[in-house]
Amino acid sequence: MKAAKRWSLGNLRDMASSLPGPRHRSPSRRRARVWIIMAISLITFFAVFAYMYPHHSKRACYMISSRGCKALADWLPPSMREYSDDEIAARVVISEILSNPPVIKKDSKIAFMFLTPGALPFERLWDRFFQGHEGKFSVYIHASKERPVHYSRYFVNREIRSDEVVWGRISMVDAERRLLANALRDPTNQQFVLLSESCVPLRSFEYIYNYLMYSNVSYVDCFDDPGQHGSGRHMNHMLPEIQKKDFRKGAQWFTMKRQHAVATMADSLYYSKFRDYCGPGIENNKNCIADEHYLPTFFHMLDPTGISNWTVTQVDWSERKWHPKTYMPEDVTHELLNNLTSTDTVVHVTSVGVGEEIWMPCMWNGIKRPCYLFGRKFHPDTLDKLLDLFSNYTKSVSWQL
Secondary structure, three states: OOOOOOOOHHHHHHHHHHHOOOOOOOOOHHHHHHHHHHHHHHHHHHHHHHHHHOOOHHHHHHHHHHHHHHHHHHOOOOOOOOOHHHHHHHHHHHHHHOOOOOOOOOOOEEEEEEEEOOOOHHHHHHHHOOOOOOOOEEEEEEEEOOOOOOOOOOOOOOOOOOOOOOOHHHHHHHHHHHHHHHHHOOOOOOEEEEEEOEEEEEOOHHHHHHHHHHOOOEEEEEEOOOOOOOHOOOOHHHHOOOOOHHHHEEOOOOOEEEEHHHHHHHHHHHHHHHHHOOOOOOOOOOOHHHHHHHHHHHHHOOOOOHEEEEEEEEEOOOOOOOOOOOEEEEHOOOOHHHHHHHHOEEEEEOOOOOOOOOEEOOEEEOEEEEOEEOOOOOOOHHHHHHHHHHHHHHHOOOOOO
């Protein structure tokens, strides 16, 4: 074996003499290091402070500027908010309702719920649509101003107790809930369709029945509009139950599965926030429109994967006005109806800038299909043209599962 090398004191001295001497740092460099450590400590303190007091808390912003507070809070992961007793109870009840699987039987029906001031100018068209499908549908009418005169046996004596409805007010949501409550009394009603007096069917009854009955979602319109007519309408009085980040917008014309209809009627907590704080000029001159925000926000918060985020009722907003385009007799052609029934993407227009557009495909159980089952804002004078074209445009596409 090789002998281990022995180190002597002389060897160590020689090694020490070969090493470089100590480096002397200048006082200015030491001060710089101290300042860096202090800056890092200060940033860490504010980061922890902002995490403990999220950006909607005023306490954090007393010590940090509002801009800096928001920037730090947005950068950090969200802190979990503790639910109140009322929120826990509401979420448990609604979760239990939604956990019940749908029950589709031979006698399952669609409830067609008409929300109208009075007359129903397209009764003759709906009469033709319903013919031959008795036992698969029911009709409910909320006439807020006057009792309509009926031309179809399917609409006779189908009015429910009604009350005044004012556009933009919670009374519109109340009318929707009143229709749902009456329709839910019939246990065979499994789908619930909200329609106005200006709505018309764009498909055959069989197509619509199968489309809705076998769908895995409810068709509730819902999108995030960060502009002044979207989340800009959120009221601070809605906190903490309804956060601004959860505030959504959408058209009121929905179709719902029975579970979602029951959940809507079971809700009092979130509904009360819109009843009390969503309306024209309630807070800082914000014009909150209850029927545009309540259901989209409610389902986004409690069952976001259970809704389609688009509506099966077509309406033309291309004029970018407060109300959509009204179809006149000269507009109604086979080409128009073919275009409406072949559209397979939807667009949501936000109130950001000149109107940012959000496009999305229309998916039915994971399959891309045409979006619309109904059309809205048809003038009463279009009735004769629609009757002439009805057989052709409703039979142009057959249903295939």
